[in-house]
Amino acid sequence: MSDLEVPVLIVGGSLVGMSTALLLGHHGIRALAVEHHRGTAIHPRAALINQRTMEIFRSVGIERMVREKSGEQFDQDGAIMAVETLAGKELAWYIANLNEGVRDVSPCTRVFITQSVLEPLLQKRAAELGAELRFATDMISFEQDADGVTAVIRDRETGNTRTVRARYMVAADGSRSSIRERLGIRMLGRGVFSNSVTIYFRAPVAPLMRGRNLSVIMVVNPTLRGFFRIEKPYESGFLAVHTIGDPAHPETNVSTGLTDERCLEYVHAALGTEPGTDEVPVKIENVMHWQSTADIAERFREGRVFLAGDAAHVMPPYGGFGGNTGIHDADNIAWKLALVLKGIAGPGLLSTYESERRPASAFTVEQAYSRYVTRAASYLGTSGMQPLEDDLNIELGYCYGPGRAHENPRESKGRPGTRAPHVWLERDGERISTLDLFGHNFVLLAGPEGRAWLDSANAGVEMLRIGADGIADPENAFPGAYGITPSGAVLVRPDGFVAWRGESAQDLTAAFASLLCRETN
Numbered sequence: 001m002s003d004l005e006v007p008v009l010i011v012g013g014s015l016v017g018m019s020t021a022l023l024l025g026h027h028g029i030r031a032l033a034v035e036h037h038r039g040t041a042i043h044p045r046a047a048l049i050n051q052r053t054m055e056i057f058r059s060v061g062i063e064r065m066v067r068e069k070s071g072e073q074f075d076q077d078g079a080i081m082a083v084e085t086l087a088g089k090e091l092a093w094y095i096a097n098l099n100e101g102v103r104d105v106s107p108c109t110r111v112f113i114t115q116s117v118l119e120p121l122l123q124k125r126a127a128e129l130g131a132e133l134r135f136a137t138d139m140i141s142f143e144q145d146a147d148g149v150t151a152v153i154r155d156r157e158t159g160n161t162r163t164v165r166a167r168y169m170v171a172a173d174g175s176r177s178s179i180r181e182r183l184g185i186r187m188l189g190r191g192v193f194s195n196s197v198t199i200y201f202r203a204p205v206a207p208l209m210r211g212r213n214l215s216v217i218m219v220v221n222p223t224l225r226g227f228f229r230i231e232k233p234y235e236s237g238f239l240a241v242h243t244i245g246d247p248a249h250p251e252t253n254v255s256t257g258l259t260d261e262r263c264l265e266y267v268h269a270a271l272g273t274e275p276g277t278d279e280v281p282v283k284i285e286n287v288m289h290w291q292s293t294a295d296i297a298e299r300f301r302e303g304r305v306f307l308a309g310d311a312a313h314v315m316p317p318y319g320g321f322g323g324n325t326g327i328h329d330a331d332n333i334a335w336k337l338a339l340v341l342k343g344i345a346g347p348g349l350l351s352t353y354e355s356e357r358r359p360a361s362a363f364t365v366e367q368a369y370s371r372y373v374t375r376a377a378s379y380l381g382t383s384g385m386q387p388l389e390d391d392l393n394i395e396l397g398y399c400y401g402p403g404r405a406h407e408n409p410r411e412s413k414g415r416p417g418t419r420a421p422h423v424w425l426e427r428d429g430e431r432i433s434t435l436d437l438f439g440h441n442f443v444l445l446a447g448p449e450g451r452a453w454l455d456s457a458n459a460g461v462e463m464l465r466i467g468a469d470g471i472a473d474p475e476n477a478f479p480g481a482y483g484i485t486p487s488g489a490v491l492v493r494p495d496g497f498v499a500w501r502g503e504s505a506q507d508l509t510a511a512f513a514s515l516l517c518r519e520t521n
């Protein structure tokens with residue numbers, strides 16, 4: 001007998017576990033998430049939240065709140081660039097303004113907000129949507145059988161243990177996932193290429209910013225290679241250091257034997273200021289040790305257990321993809337688990353989690369690695385390295401199904417497997433995005449001349465005509481953006497990806513049944 005019965009047990013309540021709980025709640029599934037730590041993240045870590053993640057946040061009603069909070073923490077729209085030192089020479093500008101040239105493709109913008117500020121917002125919304133979050137709780141063992149997973153959890157304060165019975169379990173337990181290990185799932189890839197540190201410091205660096213709006217500042221000089229992120233009002237931030245020493249023969253283990261004194265030297269070497277003087281007083285607050293890797297789990301699933309986030313893929317923090325990719329995993333698995341648990345879809349739907357997310361994640365891992373090599377570690381060499389893709393093609397252009405794992409989102413035009421494009425529409429006198437029509441059900445969007453589709457009743461599909469029936473398409477942009485004629489239609493999944501596109505209602509019923517892995521008579 002188990003003490004607790006839940007539909008889904010999530011192990012790990014950090015960025016990805018919390019997002020999974022939130023998204024399951026959004027789809028009507030009250031999950032239990034257990035987290036070893038006593039609360040949400042205390043270290044800033046991830047901060048670049050990309051457009052796709054903001055679109056997901058928009059669909060669960062927290063986009064505006066996240067944007068407001070991000071503005072309190074960082075000047076938005078900053079640059080990603082490289083310097084020899086913050087006070088000294090500028091070396092490269094990779095992105096001059098974080099949202100330049102991408103505002104047209106989404107109703108959302110990229111923002112900077114640290115995990116320590118974001119996670120409480122996710123936690124609040126997840127709880128509102130019915131998720132149960134237990135901090136200071138470890139999942140200490142589990143077994144699975146044909147019908148579910150039985151796990152033992154332990155309260156760290158009292159030492160009391162309880163047994164949880166869940167239909168499914170999501171392992172969002174981070175890069176050292178004990179669940180992944182226990183399942184015997186190997187990580188494949190490039191292995192460890194640096195023992196890095198993140199040095200959190202306080203220092204009045206506003207004068208060194210010289211009025212520049214900088215989101216990520218890479219530092220490349222003879223002492224170290226790494227990057228700064230500095231928060232408003234420019235009195236605190238962190239310096240991540242990956243390598244030190246001669247660029248031709250770098251020392252990649254920065255972590256072992258690191259002293260506070262050495263940390264001070266690194267921060268000064270990156271600021272371009274003199275240690276031991278009053279020029280810019282630096283106070284070290286904390287140091288975090290971590291390894292740079294670019295690896296992916298050989299499988300994302302074992303029976304009723306699904307790996308998500310860093311448990312499934314680990315990448316260097318170049319491009320700001322790690323946490324975002326984990327949230328995209330959560331977005332992919334949540335609606336599938338919900339439909340299977342509600343009996344609307346067959347269990348076969350769950351197999352598509354790995355077949356969709358693994359290639360998309362593998363591509364992203366390699367792109368993060370390519371950025372790491374070109375921006376911070378040229379000594380690793382470019383042999384076997386993927387050419388750099390545009391950031392947009394990674395964050396909004398990742399796609400599912402046979403063929404490419406990514407596409408330019410301006411060119412995908414409603415092709416099945418790609419993210420449904422953003423088009424501004426009007427409803428009840430208000431400007432809305434096509435994306436605002438998705439998020440809960442499958443939605444069939446028909447062109448303005450597609451009246452016949454509305455008669456083709458399909459249980460579980462919401463039918464909408466764009467450019468008619470109260471949804472105006474002022475620029476008549478919808479059919480072209482979605483690659484259909486004015487009488488065609490496109491079927492969009494609850495996660496905003498295009499499932500199917502066609503010109504005849506007759507094909508829809510069979511296509512829909514096959515998408516849900518349901519038996520048809």
Ligand SMILES: Cc1cc2nc3c(=O)[nH]c(=O)nc-3n(C[C@H](O)[C@H](O)[C@H](O)COP(=O)(O)OP(=O)(O)OC[C@H]3O[C@@H](n4cnc5c(N)ncnc54)[C@H](O)[C@@H]3O)c2cc1C
Nearest residue numbers: 012014016036046047048139173174309310320322323324
């Ligand atoms: C310096 C730095 C900067 C970064 N910047 C960015 C960025 O700008 N954008 C971005 O997208 N990503 C960034 N990342 C990557 C991002 O931080 C990670 O990808 C993300 O935090 C992964 O989240 P997660 O929830 O999968 O794993 P984790 O954050 O590792 O969380 C796993 C959680 O599981 C818990 N846990 C583990 N085992 C158990 C158990 N048995 N029982 C209960 N709880 C358990 C742990 O306590 C932990 O809290 C950065 C990383 C670093 C190091």
